[in-house]
Amino acid sequence: MEPYLPGTASLIEVLDKKLMVLLRDGRTLIGYLRSIDQFANLVLHRTIERIHVDKKFGDIDIGVIIIRGENVVLCGEIDAEREANSKLERVSVDEIFELQRNELVNKMEKEKLKMKEGFSLGNCLDFLDDY
Template sequence: MSLSCLPGTATLLEELDKKLMVLLRDGRTLIGYLRSVDQFANLVIHNCIERIHVKDEYGDIPLGVFVVRGENVVLLGEIEEKEELKGKLKQVSLKEILEKQAVQQAEKEETERLRAKAFKDRGLSYTAEAAYDDTY
């Protein structure tokens, strides 16, 4: 039985029970097994973790079963489990990655503050547009 609805159409049904990486609109990265999907692309992810990246290090927050509203998904892709372990990133403790994330966020905020001040000093207005990676 083929899960394809129409030739040439994309369907998430083919991704069921596969390990996926999901990038959300707010910049968070989730990794887990797709267990269910509906007509609105809402996802149910099993054994879900939130992976936090700071430079060449990462840490994972276990979330369990996680429901993602389809409109919040920016990117979704299959992860080959064999290839995942070959990465160049180094895993660190959750406490350590959260501390590094806080430092990184403070640095970004300071940069934005200095940029806004430089614009103001020149008589210009500056409004930082929040990109998805600015929040995490």
């Protein structure tokens, strides 16, 4: 059994492995961990930004990137076998940008409708329809 490594020292075990990093601004980065420091700052190599919309995704090549530790929300190793068997559909960058834009427009239209309807008890209980 390996000894427990506290804090950022535990990232030493995943050096040179493929990681997924979720940032505070909601972006998802995938790349190979090349370096870390005591502040959990990360250096990723062969990095991509992955954008998900429903069951589709697109990848934007970034290359080498330094991520400030305070911006990391979640960090985990990628299982290559599970990634290869994913049910998500890869699309072009242009297509994923278009899907992302449409999703944002739809969300904004829904918010406008909510603002027009105003506050009512019926509106507050709409979330129960999902259950």
